[in-house]
């Protein structure tokens with residue numbers, strides 16, 4: 001059985017980051033270890049959340065694992081608790097990796113044109129460094145704009161988006177999956193730039209017509225699980241689109257009371273036999 005490490009926060013309530021990543025990765029039959037980057041009472045879309053920063057735990061955990069010769073087949077990082085953590089994560093990417101370990105970075109820091117509350121404006125520069133150590137990165141459009149240092153707009157053409165994704169791949173030396181891509185009212189999906197093959201492809205599902213927090217984490221966790229299980233970049237992106245669609249569809253009826261996250265639980269069975 002493969003053993004992976006996912007590094008992101010625990011939002012005690014909010015259906016995002018580790019509380020979502022763990023069950024999803026486990027559904028693939030992969031052993032998931034964690035490093036929590038911070039503990040928050042809720043994710044940062046709520047007001048007055050508590051925040052316990054765990055930055056200085058990272059090198060201590062790394063040291064113990066090195067003493068015990070513990071290493072990993074893959075790494076998946078999400079919400080990082082401080083700028084300093086990026087250097088610690090880069091160290092862990094090297095010191096705790098098995099040969100041919102896969103590194104997937106979700107540059108989880110922004111959405112709808114805005115950095116999440118609490119991140120300094122120079123955070124995207126540092127996040128770019130983490131992306132440069134990845135094999136695959138999974139930005140949404142806001143994150144892609146921040147990494148490229150271009151102004152966020154919602155009306156980029158398909159040609160412009162393809163050029164942006166290729167530029168990001170060249171800057172990071174990683175394959176890029178741009179999430180939340182839509183060119184009409186009926187479909188939502190992902191653009192996949194495969195760096196090794198130098199190809200762009202798309203995967204779309206029906207658009208549900210309601211938006212929820214935490215969908216990026218469902219997408220990234222299910223992509224990572226499928227990719228670690230040996231699916232191709234394109235197949236894993238398709239599985240992530242389908243899984244995220246199922247989770248959003250399962251939440252639609254509760255859209256007025258449950259916009260803080262998605263009911264991904266009924267969709268887990270889709271992942272167990274892949």
Ligand code: PXL
Pocket residue numbers: 009011016017040042043044045079108116213214215216217
């Ligand atoms: O879902 C992304 C995410 C993860 N962790 C925390 C967040 C968010 C998005 O707002 O606030 C703490």
